[in-house]
Amino acid sequence: MGSTRDHRPPVMADVAREAGVSHQTVSRVLNEHPNVRGETRARVLEAIGKLGYRRNLVARALVTKHSRTLGVVSFDTTLYGPASTVYGIEQAARAAGYFVSIVSLKSIDRSGVRDALDYLADQGVDGIVVVAPQRSAAEALADLPVGAPTVAVEGGEAGDVSVVCVDQVEGGRLATQHLLSLGHETVWHVRGPSDWLEAEGRVAGWRSALALAGREAPRPLAGDWSPRSGYEAGRSLASMKDVTAVFVANDQMALGVLRAFTEREVRVPDRVSVVGFDDIPESEFFSPPLTTIRQDFGAVGRHSIEVLLRQIEGQGPHVRERLVVPPSFVSRASTARP
Amino acid sequence: MGSTRDHRPPVMADVAREAGVSHQTVSRVLNEHPNVRGETRARVLEAIGKLGYRRNLVARALVTKHSRTLGVVSFDTTLYGPASTVYGIEQAARAAGYFVSIVSLKSIDRSGVRDALDYLADQGVDGIVVVAPQRSAAEALADLPVGAPTVAVEGGEAGDVSVVCVDQVEGGRLATQHLLSLGHETVWHVRGPSDWLEAEGRVAGWRSALALAGREAPRPLAGDWSPRSGYEAGRSLASMKDVTAVFVANDQMALGVLRAFTEREVRVPDRVSVVGFDDIPESEFFSPPLTTIRQDFGAVGRHSIEVLLRQIEGQGPHVRERLVVPPSFVSRASTARP
DNA sequence: AGACCCGTTGTTAACGTTCACAGTCTTGCC
């Protein structure tokens, strides 16, 4: 104990003095440079421990031009999907030794995305993950001026950037085929908002499965992902006599549909079968437990970081990757033969 | 057009040269120093625009010792509560011109919290918000070695740091009093994990309301916040004959309870009344729609930033604040007279 | 023996900003 000044946190020079070496040698020890004698290294390490030295990452970032910080732009991290994705991203990033700086947009429009990108670029992030489920976000990304490597999550055919996404079309197909295979004549659909790529993908999958089976696609009902919109769609569906199977574009809306059916005493799955999408933790305990399509958000987050790091750390000519995570079918009690 | 080198982003010196002033004057314009002639300012601004100059925040942080970045430590941001809180924090922080760096812990133990704090301190954050709903987290905070100002959210009597929280005791009381006022003899409770302060607070509120009414408190059933644990508690409750009212410590578990009751054909609210906690977006569409206690997570997030900024920006002798956000009662269809 | 390489260490100069201080040019006032 008893360093010269305890009121200022120690810097590299203090450690160097303590260990009787130059500050550059301290730097070498910290950066695990191979050419440092074992005994010297030990002395430096001891001095570091004694002084409680912590390297100043800001100074380091200034000279290396690498902040070891990744930026994440997301839309409404209150929703289960984005929240889980961001969680996966953060975990993977930290495991790789990166910090994560987050910007949550209230609405994703062109300028909002652009501002967020600028904001992060200002901070000097090494790379950016944009969770861009809406078409407008994907488009904003297309004319991106950002220097930093970027990966889009759920970003459709987003311009020049790499994309990691769940195969929504396949998910829609899975749900619809399951219902058809049970013997339903056709399958109705409560869709998500039209500016969401995920909503479009699920519609496309639904249509293609119906087409493959030679069935006419009924007019889809519009929802906005919220339970309330599902509830309203459910009331419409309940009043139609020929509805026996419904594919709802997410579990929250499916909950609303179930609620509407319960109120109108439309039994599920006896009279109508329902399939959801996402597999939120609650859906297993809906009444009845919801058959749904699971998205592995954690995997999406992890993959997006892998792709991004490959782009940051790997050299080579900026390959644009596209990684698709398959959804999976989860069978529960909300579907049955007609 | 045609600056000397387009391949390197422009720095202050480039702007200075372009505008025919010194770099210091550019700095003054950027920092809105009053003593700059209007015409000079205009010239500098024009040069900035022409060159597309953006100030390097890393270099700035090095000299000012302020990164304008706030750290957030949270536990499982997949859950609705933490996710909403973090969202509120991020929005408020950005509005105040701060970046937000997030660390999501998988498990909150002493060393985990400490590592996260170190990690953020290394990065040079100006302040830290710890969303510490678990006792272990709060304790870890008690012996905090961090130099940065810190605020705990839901942190109980967390050592020396300021705390922002929802009045859980009041919430538990509200729920219980509502059930008692309907005429129920007593109220059962499905509680959260015992190492969560929120769970303890709700239990305390429940007990105090029962005590005030001169009723015996039944033995609480243990849950872990998950719908499944609620389901299991619900199965137990369904097999007891004298249960007419249940206060469940969160909405997810309440969903599980409702599911168990439905399976056993225990009618809600006809035979048993149920009250939840949180008011997640789904609970309005449970069957039946859930009467619950709403927590304003957004307000908690905003307040925590206010308190933190007051601590960072305000001088003065580190006052330890404690800010309590009141919960509110939301009446729906899951409760009735016995 | 001399040249050369390599492991190890130190010295000096960036990185791009702000701070402290020293100028210069007005302006007002006696």
Added chain:
DNA sequence: GGCAAGACTGTGAACGTTAACAACGGGTCT
């Protein structure tokens, strides 16, 4: 006309790190 006060601007030195290069010593090869 001189002088001080203030507005405005410039110069140099930090901030704490890494990069580039030089220097030294000992070993190997010819």
